[in-house]
Each structure stands twice: as structure tokens, then as C-alpha cells.
Amino acid sequence: MAADSPALAPVRWLRRNAVVLAGLAALLYLLLPNVVVMLFSFNKPAGRFNYEWRTFSTDAWTDPCGVADMCGSLALSLQVALLATLFATAFGTLAAFALARYRFSGKGTGNALIFLPMAMPEVVMGASLGTLFLNTRVDFGFVTILIAHIMFCLSFVVVAVKARVMSMDPRLEEAARDLYAGPLQTFLRVTLPLAAPGIAAGAMLSFALSFDDFIITQFNAGPSTVTFPMFVWGAAQRGVPVQVNVIGTAMFLIAVAIVLGGQVTANRRRSDR
Amino acid sequence: MTAPTVPASAGAAPPTDRPSPETGSSGDGPKTGPRRSLTPYWLLLPAGLWLAVFFVSPFFYQASTSVQSGSLEEGFRVTWDFSNYSDALATYGEHFLRSFLYASFATLLCLLIGYPLAYMIAFRAGRWRGLLLVMVIAPFFTSFLIRTLAWKTILSDGGPVVGVLESVHILDVTSLLGLTGDDRLLATPLAVVCGLTYNFLPFMILPLYSSLERIDLSLHEAARDLYAKPATVFRKVTFPLSLPGVVAGTLLTFIPASGDYINAQLLGSPNTQMVGNAIQKQFLNVLDYPAAAAMSFILMAIILIVVTIYMRRAGTEELV
Numbered sequence: 001m002a003a004d005s006p007a008l009a010p011v012r013w014l015r016r017n018a019v020v021l022a023g024l025a026a027l028l029y030l031l032l033p034n035v036v037v038m039l040f041s042f043n044k045p046a047g048r049f050n051y052e053w054r055t056f057s058t059d060a061w062t063d064p065c066g067v068a069d070m071c072g073s074l075a076l077s078l079q080v081a082l083l084a085t086l087f088a089t090a091f092g093t094l095a096a097f098a099l100a101r102y103r104f105s106g107k108g109t110g111n112a113l114i115f116l117p118m119a120m121p122e123v124v125m126g127a128s129l130g131t132l133f134l135n136t137r138v139d140f141g142f143v144t145i146l147i148a149h150i151m152f153c154l155s156f157v158v159v160a161v162k163a164r165v166m167s168m169d170p171r172l173e174e175a176a177r178d179l180y181a182g183p184l185q186t187f188l189r190v191t192l193p194l195a196a197p198g199i200a201a202g203a204m205l206s207f208a209l210s211f212d213d214f215i216i217t218q219f220n221a222g223p224s225t226v227t228f229p230m231f232v233w234g235a236a237q238r239g240v241p242v243q244v245n246v247i248g249t250a251m252f253l254i255a256v257a258i259v260l261g262g263q264v265t266a267n268r269r270r271s272d273r
Numbered sequence: 274m275t276a277p278t279v280p281a282s283a284g285a286a287p288p289t290d291r292p293s294p295e296t297g298s299s300g301d302g303p304k305t306g307p308r309r310s311l312t313p314y315w316l317l318l319p320a321g322l323w324l325a326v327f328f329v330s331p332f333f334y335q336a337s338t339s340v341q342s343g344s345l346e347e348g349f350r351v352t353w354d355f356s357n358y359s360d361a362l363a364t365y366g367e368h369f370l371r372s373f374l375y376a377s378f379a380t381l382l383c384l385l386i387g388y389p390l391a392y393m394i395a396f397r398a399g400r401w402r403g404l405l406l407v408m409v410i411a412p413f414f415t416s417f418l419i420r421t422l423a424w425k426t427i428l429s430d431g432g433p434v435v436g437v438l439e440s441v442h443i444l445d446v447t448s449l450l451g452l453t454g455d456d457r458l459l460a461t462p463l464a465v466v467c468g469l470t471y472n473f474l475p476f477m478i479l480p481l482y483s484s485l486e487r488i489d490l491s492l493h494e495a496a497r498d499l500y501a502k503p504a505t506v507f508r509k510v511t512f513p514l515s516l517p518g519v520v521a522g523t524l525l526t527f528i529p530a531s532g533d534y535i536n537a538q539l540l541g542s543p544n545t546q547m548v549g550n551a552i553q554k555q556f557l558n559v560l561d562y563p564a565a566a567a568m569s570f571i572l573m574a575i576i577l578i579v580v581t582i583y584m585r586r587a588g589t590e591e592l593v
Contacts, residue, residue: 020393022389026386052426099313107313110317113328114320121529123533128569131338148327151327212416215535218557229418248420259407
């Protein structure tokens with residue numbers, strides 16, 4: 001039969017693996033900019049912009065804070081992200097329990113209120129919140145940024161925690177109560193540990209979203225508080241220092257190490273069982 | 274996770290065993306306290322209040338601002354002047370058009386590029402699945418502004434991408450279509466769409482993956498046993514079952530893409546500006562808050578209409 005002829009073997013192989021090849025190409029498209037960022041952190045550009053390759057240099061790595069104001073903006077971003085994560089995770093977890101565990105009138109409204117911020121473009125949210133602060137004469141600054149970040153992180157925490165709580169086996173809590181655990185004890189020793197992966201996922205997502213947010217922040221920051229993304233935005237107009245790439249690369253490597261480390265320990269725990 | 278099996282109601286227990294007051298509900302917890310408990314309201318209070326004050330109430334302020342007139346020096350006053358809306362559409366009509374055009378193209382490209390990757394991770398990755406998922410979200414670990422700037426290097430005029438596309442005359446084709454011009458990629462609509470596609474691709478891949486991953490593989494086997502060709506299996510089984518992911522992914526891509534102004538600013542030119550650029554300029558540079566408010570309202574309205582129609586369409590298709 002013709003289909004078995006060896007001449008067609010490569011064609012058949014291609015057909016069978018077309019999906020894999022297309023998938024790998026998509027992955028390349030996704031990761032290419034990260035490779036470029038990493039590569040250009042070792043560049044020594046001619047002018048103020050770090051867009052063209054000149055010569056290899058480790059200058060930026062040995063002096064990461066050598067650019068005025070950059071590390072200050074980085075510290076501000078970390079501060080905002082930590083606080084926003086703290087508040088959003090606390091409020092969001094409570095709301096997730098209400099929406100996953102109880103039936104009450106107004107639940108539909110509650111779900112819609114949580115869902116809507118995720119279905120709204122950032123420009124719209126940023127501009128309208130900014131309008132609120134303008135109209136109520138609140139000074140733009142650290143506090144307004146923090147308020148905005150808690151606002152848009154909340155929904156993501158609720159979604160992450162709710163999914164986890166919904167999938168939890170209620171019989172485990174029933175068992176705890178049957179064994180004479182009080183409500184508080186049941187919550188602290190059974191419910192909370194079971195929900196922890198969802199809460200952790202929500203917190204990590206908030207941190208990443210808050211740390212990287214630019215659009216909503218730009219509308220609610222005012223002139224004197226500059227977060228790291230705002231610094232990069234300004235730099236894109238004035239000239240991008242190589243140190244920006246160093247920070248980008250370092251963040252990337254740290255996050256990948258954390259995620260891979262977590263996966264390895266999870267795998268090991270699974271195989272121990 | 275293998276939870277220790279609870280032998281309690283195994284087999285023998287009839288369904289009426291539990292005197293549950295709430296029947297047929299999903300997700301009701303073990304709490305059988307007072308029926309009209311205030312607990313859920315207390316739990317919802319902090320988040321609900323926060324969103325009511327800082328997400329819902331701003332829209333009322335914005336609505337009132339959008340019908341104000343005046344200037345920054347004299348102050349703005351509500352005059353029920355709807356000319357802000359007509360002015361916005363007259364001045365920035367093209368920006369609106371470009372926003373939805375670019376966002377639609379980017380969403381389509383995301384689907385075309387993202388689907389094979391999601392499919393591969395769900396069905397063909399084997400033990401590499403976890404690692405591949407990490408690689409999909411890994412780009413997020415570098416600030417997206419920095420990554421968008423990296424596209425400036427990749428697409429730069431003398432760069433390898435332009436060189437290759439030029440030598441196979443693809444740039445001639447795209448410039449005929451009005452997507453590029455002057456043998457460059459930067460500062461063209463194509464670059465903006467490419468940036469948008471890149472930025473929102475993971476938002477397409479993750480929902481696609483999660484709906485593909487849930488598909489029961491025995492359905493594939495059944496289709497093959499009934500002599501369906503691979504293409505038919507995909508068309509009749511896999512793709513229809515992945516529709517929830519397609520709907521979620523396209524929405525998660527289209528909505529943020531239509532409001533984006535970063536790609537248009539960094540990769541585009543004054544001729545590729547989107548409505549986000551216009552809102553940002555009016556709000557932060559010109560300080561014409563009524564104009565910015567009107568535009569942001571129009572954008573929101575259009576998105577809500579598009580999304581509602583789309584969800585309705587997708588919902589009925591799913592039933593068929």
C-alpha cells in the first residue's frame with residue numbers, strides 16, 4: 001500500500017507531530033523576548049537606548065543600582081505589592097468562603113461584583129478611579145496606588161480561593177467535628193490547611209499583578225510616586241539603561257527558581273507517598 | 274490526592290439518609306446553623322465595601338464628569354453637555370475603530386497560535402506537562418513593559434526578522450495590505466498587533482488548556498473506534514468540548530487588548546494610536562477630564578455590548 005511506502009515516512013511523521021511543532025513554535029514566540037532581555041542585560045549600548053547589540057559587558061550586573069531613582073522605584077513597587085497582596089488576600093479569602101459555602105440573598109450580586117473588575121479594561125478602571133480621587137480631592141500618591149491595587153487584585157484572590165474551597169471534601173470537616181473539635185479548632189486545623197493552596201495561589205497572583213501593573217497605576221499615582229513599571233515607561237521615552245534588563249532578568253530567574261523548586265518538592269512529596 | 278476512604282455511607286445508605294433541608298444545591302457547606310445566618314454578609318463585607326467604593330462608585334463620578342464642561346482653571350461644572358460624547362466620537366472615531374480592529378486581529382492570532390500549544394500541553398506533553406505550563410507563565414515574571422521594549426529590538430529596522438521577511442518578500446505583501454510600510458516593521462500596525470498578541474497570549478492558552486485537559490480521552494478513542502479520521506475527531510469531539518475555553522480565552526484576550534495603549538505607544542506610531550492612548554492623553558496630559566470620562570464610557574459600553582452578544586452567541590452554539 002502506498003501509505004506504507006518508506007518515502008512517505010517523513011511526511012507521516014510531520015503530520016503526526018504537526019501539533020507539537022506548532023506548539024513549540026508558539027512557546028518560542030512567548031519566550032523570545034525574555035531571551036532578548038537577558039541577552040541585552042550584558043550589552044554595552046552606544047547611546048542612551050539599549051536596543052542594538054554592541055559589545056559584551058557585565059557593567060550593569062556589577063552596578064545594578066547605578067541609575068538614578070531606579071532602585072527607589074523598585075523598592076516602592078515591592079512595598080505596594082506586599083501591602084496590596086496582604087489586604088487583597090485577607091479580604092478576598094473571606095469573600096471566597098462566603099460565596100463558596102453559603103446560600104444567601106444577594107449572592108448573585110456579590111458574584112457579579114467580584115467578576116466585573118476582571119471584565120473591564122484597565123484604562124476604564126484606572127480613569128474612573130482617578131476621577132473619584134479628583135472629585136473628592138484626595139491627593140494622588142502611595143495611598144491611592146495601594147487602594148487601586150487592592151481593588152483589582154481582590155477578584156483574582158476570590159476566584160483562586162473559591163475554586164479551591166468548592167473542591168474541598170466537606171466530610172473532612174464533618175469528621176473533625178465528630179471527633180469533638182470546636183468550630184475554631186476545625187477551621188484552624190482542617191479548613192484552613194485544606195484551603196491553603198488556593199490562598200497561596202491567590203496571594204502569588206496578587207503580588208505578580210500588583211508588582212507589574214502599569215495602566216491603573218499611571219492614572220492614580222500622581223507626579224512624585226514612581227513605581228518600577230512607571231520608571232520603565234519614563235525610561236522608554238528618555239533612554240533605557242541596561243540596568244532595567246538586569247532587574248528584569250533577575251526577577252525572571254528568581255521566580256522560575258521558586259516555581260521549579262516548588263514543583264520539585266511537590267513531586268518528591270507525591271513519590272514519598 | 275488520595276483521601277482516606279470514608280466507609281460511612283458506602284453503598285448501603287439510601288439517598289434519604291441525610292435530613293438535609295436544602296436539596297439539590299451545589300456548594301452548600303457543612304454549616305447547618307441558623308438558616309438566615311448573617312455570617313456570609315460579614316465575610317463579604319470588607320471585599321464588597323472596597324469594590325463598592327473604589328470600583329462601582331467611580332463610575333458614577335465618571336458619568337457625572339462626562340457631562341461637565343469648563344476648563345481646568347475655571348473648574349468643571351455639570352452642564353448636561355453631551356457634546357463631550359459627540360466630540361469624542363468625531364475626534365477619536367478612528368482610534369475607536371483601530372482599537373477594536375487591532376484587538377480582534379490579536380484575539381484571532383492568539384487563538385490560532387495558542388490552540389496548538391494548549392492542545393500539545395494537554396494531550397502530547399506527558400511528563401513535561403508541568404514544565405511546559407511553567408514556561409507559558411514564565412514570561413510574566415519579567416515586567417511586561419521590559420518585554421514589550423524587547424520587541425523593539427527584535428523588530429528593529431536592521432534586525433534579523435525584518436531581514437528574513439524582506440528576503441522572502443512577505444513585507445511587500447503586508448505593505449500592499451496596508452499593515453506595514455517603508456520596509457519596516459516598527460511603527461506599523463503589524464507591530465502593534467504582534468505586540469498585543471504576544472502580551473495576551475497566555476490569557477488565551479491557560480483557559481484553553483484547562484478546558485482541553487478536562488476532556489475524557491475515552492471519547493477520542495470512541496470516535497476513532499467509529500472510524501473517525503483525526504481531523505474529524507478534532508472537529509466533532511475535541512473542538513466542541515473545548516468551546517468554554519475558547520470563549521473564556523477570547524474574552525480574556527479581547528477585553529484587555531481593546532483598552533491597551535502600551536503596545537501602540539511603544540511599538541506603533543502616531544498613526545496607530547488606539548483609544549487607550551487618547552484617554553490617557555486627555556486624562557494625564559491635556560487634563561480634559563470630561564473628554565476622558567466620555568471616551569472611557571463609550572469604550573466600556575461598546576465592550577459590554579460586544580461581550581454580551583458574543584456570550585449569547587457562544588452560549589447557544591454550545592447547546593447545539
